[in-house]
Amino acid sequence: MRTRIQVICGQPLPITGCPTTGAGLRAWSLGEGLKHHGFEVVYSVPKDVLEKVPNPSEDLEISAFDYHRLGDAVEKINPDVILTQGWLWANMLPDNLQVPLGVDLTGPYLLESLFSQVEDQTRMPFLKVQALQKADFVTCAGLYQKHYFLPWLLLAGHDLSHEVCHAIPMSLSPNMPMRMPPDEPVFLYSGIFLPWQDTSAVLRRLIIALDTYGRGRLLIIAGEHPTYTFPTGNMPGLVEELQQHPRVEFTDVIPFDDLVERTRSSTVCIDLMAHNTERELAFTTRTVVALWSGLPILYNNYSELSTYIRDYQAGWALNPDDTAKIDDTLNFIFEQPDQVRSYGKNAQRLVHECLNWERTIEPLVSFCRSPYKREQTGSHLDRMITPLDDRLWRSAIQLKNSSAYHALKGIKRRISG
Template identity: 25%
Template sequence: MPDSPADPLGAQHVLIVSPDTLGRKMGGPAIRAWEMAKRLAAFAPVRLVSVKEATLAHEAFEVLSADDDELRRQVAWADVVIAQGEVFTLHPWLNETDVVIVADVYDPLHLEALESARDEGPEGRRFLVGYCVDMLSTQLRRADFVICASEKQRDFWLGHLGALGRISPDGYDDDHSLRNLIDVVPFGVSDDHPSQTRHGIRDAEDGIGPDDKVVLWGGGVYNWFDPLTLIRAVHQLTRRRPEVKLYFLGMTYPNPAVRESRMAVEAVRLADELGLTGTQVFFNTGWTDYDDRINFLLDADVGVSTHFDHIETAFSFRTRILDYLWAGLPIIATDGDAFAPMIRDNGLGRVVPAQDVGALVAALEEVLFEADGAALRENARAFGRTMSWDRSLRPLIEFCRSPRHAADFSAALGLPPDAHHLRHIEVLEAKILQLDDELNQTREQLSSARRQNGL
């Protein structure tokens, strides 16, 4: 029986708003919203809305997409609104309503942007990082309740809340721990039993057979990850262990607004240069369906997550690790994030220094060929059960049982929008200029092509 709160939420209407696409193929933000809706629907009327696109359906709650007008109607229905990311920036009126608002800041977007925005050039990068800071400040300034992914993240966001004046006498007197204002709701592990219905990798991917050792990169490739060290390690290891095969689960994010990353391009280029593509390294150029991912996970022998030693890593919460735990996969990960001590302390696999090819080769060989794989798998499954969605969502369910405005709600609502609306206008202006530059470059390329062809 699920380990969850016993008392119903009553008639509280809960609206969950995702900035991401809700469909068969989903990224982390959409998955998190979907799993929240599934659990909360057991206790309250729930609606799940995407401000992009929604093609999913569920018998327990309504799923829909919404433009600004439709979102206003949905918010009018709700007692509680749970939202994340750009929702508060794209729809600034939401911050001025009196509905109870839960801000989900499990993803420190401004830290990600330090790396992801490198592809936008120096000016674009500075702008996007600033935009993310303003976006997060807007929701933290207004939120009645804030949820994040780890205790380390909570400390980080408490600093941001303090700078915004949200650590106030009213809030402190309401709860000295400030758990009433911000609590930890990690990304969870699926409660479903992992069952394979087909092979996603073995004998399904030309070049990977039933007896090969499959190393799984279980998600997208973004600029804050380090697939290059992993590819080099596999290159070294396969000289004496040719049965080792590295499989990248997804290269094209399902939200079309998210462009291919520089690191994804570099990973493919390196594998090509080393002659590994299609023999030792394999790329799924699309994205795996959410409900089909278990067929890939259960075809793997080890799950990997390699990244750089920087600020994004320190406050990250790698959602792919949760899937590895669900599937009972041994884990090899770079040190420095929230999962590293969990892996070390619970016998889940191996932790290696950042960008250390030799250490990664040794860890892969040990886990794949020397370690007690059955023990590592059982440890992963057992630890995963402690991080189920039913457990991780407890603080959110408890809040939605008795939703309330923050102790300093009147002050928070009365804060002037200051730079927010101006920043929103600047964002639109900058985007127009960027698109205009891209259009001019395309025109020049077409003109050059016509001249070369005598047209």
């Protein structure tokens, strides 16, 4: 009998014909990588996310869960291993969980919440430490992130004299799309509007280049979060302005398969964003999708993926504030199409050699083949705070996971929406 893995994700997956997100793609990529190695994988998403999915599969309907009853979904699926996308879900699992638990720390959620302000910043660190206490095995999306998460794991009581966090970069299938080069340069900008992401500088320089050369197009595939009401930052205003340009085409977020089709028929992916700490730590999903589709990337020079792109000549790793270098690079793209195509071939070679889920997922495969429960010794915070403080914090966490809390939160969303 095959080992059954339950993958828990709070966002739509790219298997349902609806727009997905970076978190959904990450969970799916780990699940599909595990399938490739012979595991049975069951995906579980919240019921309110499933409601927005057109024609969900019977398997997804069976495994969907209420936020305050995630333990019921686990009991129904009866997995050998649980893998959560993000740490939030660990706090919704039963305290006496007997199933080995893997937690994938996809990105710096605390830093994201500093920009979005959708969570209580005072409580979040305590929630995070409590969640990490439950983890038996931990992964993250790269070495930069690993160094960020290690102190949190130390606070949660993990023994850092052993390997406690395994870097698995965002990866995709070894079977890559075939390129369909357009007749003129097509610059693709895609993604969800989020307050910590700002591509305005390079997009404005690109508009000038399109006017200068009198050819080429900017294709924008972007929009608000497909399932949650979420702050959008300044990009929607800029996109509305750019749509007035005759060489700009805009479409809202689209299903993953459609996105891949539009990506593989573009020329270059624009993913050069203003610097902030969240962007420095992010191992950006949309970038890997573009590389996998054979597009060279106009990217930053400050994150982990920048080194991959530079070493493989799979694009250009630039300072987002250096407008002269940005202009030179845009000129190169217009004037050296053969070289740009070679960069696209390098992009797929990079994915095949470094971001291929056959290879990168090995640490998680090893855990799932021989799963275990970690001996929990309590967190450093447990030893520092009084029993009364501890009871108060844990009561607050239980309240947040209760059905009453989520009912009130649902009413608030409907009113604000």
